[in-house]
Amino acid sequence: MSEAVSAPLSERREPRWSRFDTQWYLLRYPEVRDWMREEGQDDPYTFYLQTGQRYGHSPNRYFDEIWYRDAHKDVRQGLIREEWASGFEHYTAIGYKTHSPHWLFDEPGYRRRYPELTQRFLNEHRFSNGYDHYLEIGESHYYRGHHFFDDELCRELSLIFPDCFDSRIGLFASWLGLPAHVADAGRVSWYFDPVWYLTRYPEVRKEIAAGHYSSALHHYLTNETSRLFDPQEFFSEEFYRQAYPDMAPSLEHGYFRNGYDHFVRYGAQEGRAPQENMDLAAHMAQAQVRNDVRNRLYDSAFAHFVAGRTGLGEKRMAALAAVAEIPEEQSRLLFEREAEAILPSLVRHPLDFTVHGVPEISVLMVVYDRVALTAQALASLRANYAGAIQLILVDSGSHDQTRHIGRMVRGATILRYRYNIGYLLGCNLALEKAEAPFVLYLNNDIRLYPDAIVNALKRLRSEAAIGAVGGKLVRTNMRLQEAGSIIWRDGATYGYLREDDPNLTTANFVRDVDYCSAAFLMVRTTLLRRLGGYDPRYTPAYFEDADLCVRIVKAGMRIVYDPNVVIEHLEFGSSGAAGSHALIQGNLKTFSRLQQDFLRHQQPAHIRNAVLAREHRVSQHKRILFIEDRLPLRRLGSGYVRSNDIINEMTALGYQVTVFPVLPRDQTVIDLFGDFPETVELIVDRDLSSFSDFIQERVGYYDLVWIGRTHNLVRLLPLLNESSRYLPSAGPILDTEVIATPRTLERIRVLDLPEPDISFDEMLQQELDCARFCQQIVAVTSHDADLVRRAGYQNVSVLGHELQIQPTPAPFETRHSILFFGAIHDEGAPNHDSLVWFVDRVLPILDGVLPPDVHFTIAGYVGPDVDMTVFSANSRVEIVGPVGDPRELFDRHRVFVAPTRFAGGIPFKVHEAASYGLPQVVTTLLQEEVGWTDGAEILAAPANDPEAFAAAVERLYQDAELWKTLRAGALAAVERDCSPVHFRQALSGIVQGCIE
Known part of the structure; x- marks a missing residue:
């Protein structure tokens, strides 16, 4: 049964690390039972307090007494002076605020890695410190407490030794209690390899067997000669210290335990080489590595490198690659199987395309057999757009169950032919029936992605000069078929970025193009009729859509590629590739002959010309x-x-x-x-x-x-x-x-x-x-x-x-606390310096005049290398980080501060806060830069006078009339100084003067 070692910490609930664990204690120190009998003791907890502490016993698995004494010089000195009975007594009294309790948990690093864990946050949620947070909820939410413990790798170990892990206490606590042969059976971090370590240093096995260390990792992180051991085959302590002599002073002063400590904390992020002939910077430069680190698959490029050289890493990367690359023959088969799977439900619950009144869009679809594909395409069409769709189906002599398509579709116009009349003629016959202002040519081997039709209609309606809109065609293997298409000078066509990733930014911007494939092509009906639909000289199919788009362009209209219109396409699904290629070659000659006047102005057919050719510059x-x-x-x-x-x-x-x-x-x-x-x-x-x-x-x-x-x-x-x-x-x-x-x-x-x-x-x-x-x-x-x-x-x-003014509505009385909203890209940058000054010099003065529940919120982008713990230790500070829409922040805070001590240009954060109607206190430097009047539009105080700055904050925080005056004045100033109309006029003048 567990007992509390010390009194509750400031009325917080009892942390796991503060409890005396009787069962664990007796297992960890089996000699205690004999000692207790000799001393007449029957209570292990009492024995621990009277005797165990003096012998360096730990009270539970979460605290390491011996390591704590050795790792923290101030603790060791306090024990010598007999100020504390044990390191644990020190930790539970004051050490928990700043000190790491165990060689496998880094308290400062944890707080630095997760800046949202401010002292204010911990107090509000009754956590004693970061370790308390980690043990209770952090581990289960994939927070990481130490570079040398990765819960994903530990989970792999738990699958091998399931009986050694207890889900009630979690992976971390379970690992701390593992016998050495299990703990050393595999990695729990990309930064340490216990199997390699014990093979390289067999003497360590003897130390573990003698009970001096609990595992290889325990030995590496706690032995007294840490610079004599390498942690794994991919790091050389000797090489690193010789290659980077700049860190020698830090090592000698004890800031780092060894070279590897420096490398893990800083060197890996800086791209320093961990051993000879290893270019970590080059590895970091690879896009996939950066993406994996950014997405937190690995916490550094070095960890990524190590993973790539181990079985576990290869297994993980292979699994990712298997997901990323799908063989097209398999994806095509899956597409067709999925189409077949929906047939029964459509027979029972037919799709309704009944139109009352004038339809919004007429969809023309020519089908020849492949009823499952047709049914899937129609189900996708109906689910994609709830508006009035006139569906015109042309059954071009089908021999399968397509003749029963009417049982799956209500309200459609179905044109039936006894023989295959071909795609082109079928579309022209369907066009005669179209009643809507817009026609959509749609293949029956497609699936529409969300809002494809809504986005196409919106684009087509946006400008009268747009004649047709096409979309991003993605093949079943999730590779691009086209992101708009190019017509070369010889008449051949090319789907821009074919075979590439559909999410490439170059595939995802709107532009005018030569043409878009009619697998999905939305066109104005009046324009189509004026042009006569498809040119019958391309019968039965191919190049009819390219020819139509050329004629649209010649008519003075635009073809627009819209990447927001996404279509999955079973390429050649409705016709078969073999016969298609023969038709393509024949009609290419026809197209080249008929459109010579257009083609002579096109780019020559070469992939290097694709960027120049991807946009048809009709609008110049x-x-x-x-x-x-x-x-x-x-x-x-x-x-x-x-x-x-x-x-x-x-x-x-x-x-x-x-x-x-x-x-x-x-x-x-x-x-x-x-x-x-x-x-x-x-x-x-x-x-x-x-x-x-x-x-x-x-x-x-x-x-x-x-x-x-x-x-x-x-x-x-x-x-x-x-x-x-x-x-x-x-x-x-x-x-x-x-x-x-x-x-x-x-x-x-x-x-x-x-x-x-x-x-x-x-x-x-x-x-x-x-x-x-x-x-x-x-x-x-x-x-x-x-x-x-x-x-x-x-x-x-x-x-x-x-800036547009957009004052937030909350009145003075309902607002609370102080806000800073700005980016902190680097330590020492103006915003960072201003916050250090405000938190260190101004907040302590405000402590004496503002209620304790008034907090200081720091919001905005924070660079990955910025240590926010310099602010988070203050109990008034709340760190929000980046926010999407800051309106809520500006609406609930009462005062904005900009304590900038050095800057240049225009302080955007001052204008932004004013545009939201939040009165502010700034330094006189910023006041001069914006040119506003102190007391009318803003309050200002010198950056070298924290008392004056604090007095201004207090005054504005408590004076409702002043608050209203500054709010009104600043809103008027922003409207005057930051007019979007004037901004656009100024920009237009600059660009036109240089580009004409």
Whole structure:
């Protein structure tokens, strides 16, 4: 029976690690029974308190007394001074707040890895510390407590030794109690191999057998000569320490236990080599590796590498590959079997296509046998769109159960023919019956993905100049058939990106194309009738859809590819490939002869011309290459929101935009396609290293290059010079985003760093030296524009921010707490520095004047290398991280703070908070940058006066009238300073001046 070792911790519930476990104690220390008899004791808990502690006994499996004493110098000194009876007494009294209790749980690392576990969060949920959270719910929610314990690998071990694991206490607790021969039978981490370790160091087996260590991992993590042992075959302690002498001081001062400790915590992420002739940086550069790490299949590229070299890793990767690649012959068979499976239900419950009044769309489908495929296509059609569909079925001499299709479909117009009249003639006869304003040519070997028809109709109705809309055709093996199609100069056709992944960003932007296959092609009925439908010279089929699209273009209308219209297609499912190829070759000659005047303007047939040919430039859109650090997602803040706005406005102005990131960053599908207009092309598989190849592939493609941020121009300048013959001759536009020189000097002053040995003007000229290659320079404020002129450039324009005011409705009385909303990309960056200053210097002052339930919320993007534990230890701090829609945050908070001590440009977060109607306290630096009046639109205090800043926060938090005054004033200021109309006009003037 378990007993509590110490009193409850601040009224929290009793953590697992605080209990004395009698059964475990007696099993762990069998000699205790004899000692108790000798001392006349009958209570193990009393014996532990009186005797066991002195001998270094642990009270339960979750705490290691000996390791705790050795690992924490302050504990060891306290024991020497007899301030504590044991390390465990220290831990339960004060150590639990900061110290790791066990060699297999890292308390600081756990809190750092999961910044949402703030002290406030733990208090509210009655957790004593991170270890308490991990043992109770963290492990079951796949949180990781230590680099050397991976629950997925441990689960593999539990399948081999099921009797040794207890599901009631979990994998971690079970592993801690395993006998050595089980614990050492396999990995529980990609960072340590017990089998290899014991083979390499047989003397360790003797130490374990003698009872000095419980397992090989226990030995590696706790032995006194840690630098003499390698943890596995893929790491050399000797090589690492010799290869990276920069870490020697840290090792000598005890910041790291050995070289491997440094490597696991930092070196693996930095791409340092773990052993000779291993290029970890190259492994990290592989897209699949980055994706697997980002998706948390592995916590580092090194773990990924190790997994690839072991049986377990190969097993996992093989399973993933099996899911990713499906042989097409199998997927086609599955498609047809699934079609057959729905036939009985359609006989019992026919599909209803009855139309009352005028239909919205007329669907033309020609069928020849293959009744199961037809039934599946019709079921998909009906499920896809609930509106009025006029279904016109042409039974072209079927010999199977298609003659009974009327039993599965009600309300359809069925045209029956005794012989196979062919696809083309069947469609033209069906067209005569069409009553809707739009006609959809639809194959019977397809399945429609959600909202395919809704999206096609929306696109077709969006502009009168659009004559037809096609979609993204995906074959049954989930590879592309086409993302729009190209017609080459010789008349041959090519499905753009055929065989590629349907989720490629290059397959997922809207554009005008030469043609789209009529497996799914939606066309205006009046246009079709004016053109006479399909040209009968292509009877019985093939090239009739390409010819129709060419005639639509010649009529002055557009063919639009819409990737939101997704269709799964059993290619050649309704005709058979062998006969199809013969027809294709014959009709290619017909098409080439009839459309010579169109074809002579097309690109020559070559795969390298596909990018140039993928878009039919009937509308003569100008193309802009937009270059940024990374794809400018709005959640990233820090100037990326403004870049995102520029891209949106360029699109609205009619430009075709490609976004190219200089730095390699992996993004999720949700990130990529939710933040940009659907006509924007996003480049995700290229970066600075492949920029020259990218430009060469697109020679003559772009009319203008827009480069965001001066440092990107510096990086690109040698490549731009080298590739100038492939780019617009007038030179790029440089969007400075911020003039960094004033910010740099202010940072030096604030942090009392060494003064630079050059003047302000020399720094400014160095920063903008690259700008002489640009036809135009863009500054974000008039002040920055003056600095550009001061550096000697007159070709400068101003483009600020755009924002719509959207004040949140909650009144002063119902709001609560203080908010900071901004991106923290790096430690030491302006936002990070401002939060350190606010939490360390301002919050302690507010503790004395604001109620204890007032908390400070930190929200916004946090870079993966930023340690948020410097904030999370404060009981007032709540860390939210990135949020999709911040309206709820701004609606429930009462005061916004921007305690920035050094910055440049326009502080977007100040404008954003004002646009949501949240009054704010900022530093005088930011007040001067926005140019607002203290007390009318904003409250300001010096960045070197925490008392004044705290006083301003207190005043605004408690004064309802002041709050209302600032809210109204700031909303008016945003409406004046951040007008979207003015923003678009300014941008239009800049681009037109450079592109015309």
